[in-house]
Amino acid sequence: MRKYVFSFLFIALSFVISLIALPYMPDQMAMHWNINGEADQFWNKSYAVFFGPLLMIVMLSLFVLLPKVDPKKENYKKFSGSYNIFVNMFIVFFFLLHIVTIGYNLGLDLDISLVVIIAVGLFFIILGNYMPRIKHNYFMGIRTPWTLANEKTWTKTHQLGGKMFVLAGVCMMLISFLPGLYKFIGLLIIIIFTLLISTISSYIYFNRYK
Structure with a gap:
């Protein structure tokens, strides 16, 4: 699991940010936007603020599991470096989306x-x-x-x-x-x-x- 330390750090950081931001979030957080960039779905802040970190945990768990259940599991060793980079990049991508969501709900003009x-x-x-x-x-x-x-x-x-x-x-x-x-x-x-x-x-x- 050491190869995913980078992902674990970003997930932990996302939880810390969520805990710090929770008291400042509106009761109903914007969580979805239409094609014009206007918020059109709102969730209760008590679980909306932790949705991003929890989603990252689920995604990382799937990425760790896939090489173990794939019938071609031996081939993962041939591109393990690229696979690890992809996994970490995927987690960073969702981390950035989480930060943007928090920022938007804090009132930033995004x-x-x-x-x-x-x-x-x-x-x-x-x-x-x-x-x-x-x-x-x-x-x-x-x-x-x-x-x-x-x-x-x-x-x-x-x-x-x-x-x-x-x-x-x-x-x-x-x-x-x-x-x-x-x-x-x-x-x-x-x-x-x-x-x-x-x-x-x-x-x-x-x-x-x-």
Whole structure:
């Protein structure tokens, strides 16, 4: 578990921040925002303020469990460094979302949609750089019937997928400054295009290497 010390520290810090912020939170905390960045769902502060840290604990537990139950568990040893970086990066991502949520409910003037899309774009860029290192498995990466059926297809698809994710991340960061509706449409187009290219390429590679 020492490889996840970084994640544990951020989870512990998120709990400390929640405890400190709790007395200053409104009774009903904003927890969801529409495409225009306007809060449209509110939760009681007694559990809303701890939702982020608890979610991080659940996610980290899943990430620790997955390599133990995956039929391709031996392959995780081949990209353990990249996997650990991904896990820690994922926890940091949710930590940042938690901080932004706390800040918004403290009254800071934050454009939530701008912050979230920039964070997601940065997440895609980092993930794209590590994606070619991900070895054949059933839980992480571009999982289509064709990548799961053929390791060569998996490798070629993730080499292309890595570039696609980096490009998608850059595009997300660029559209984050657009008005709400255009930002939402742009995000959908980027995600759908990335998924389509990744899926179609895996089918093409499968037929080439089968």
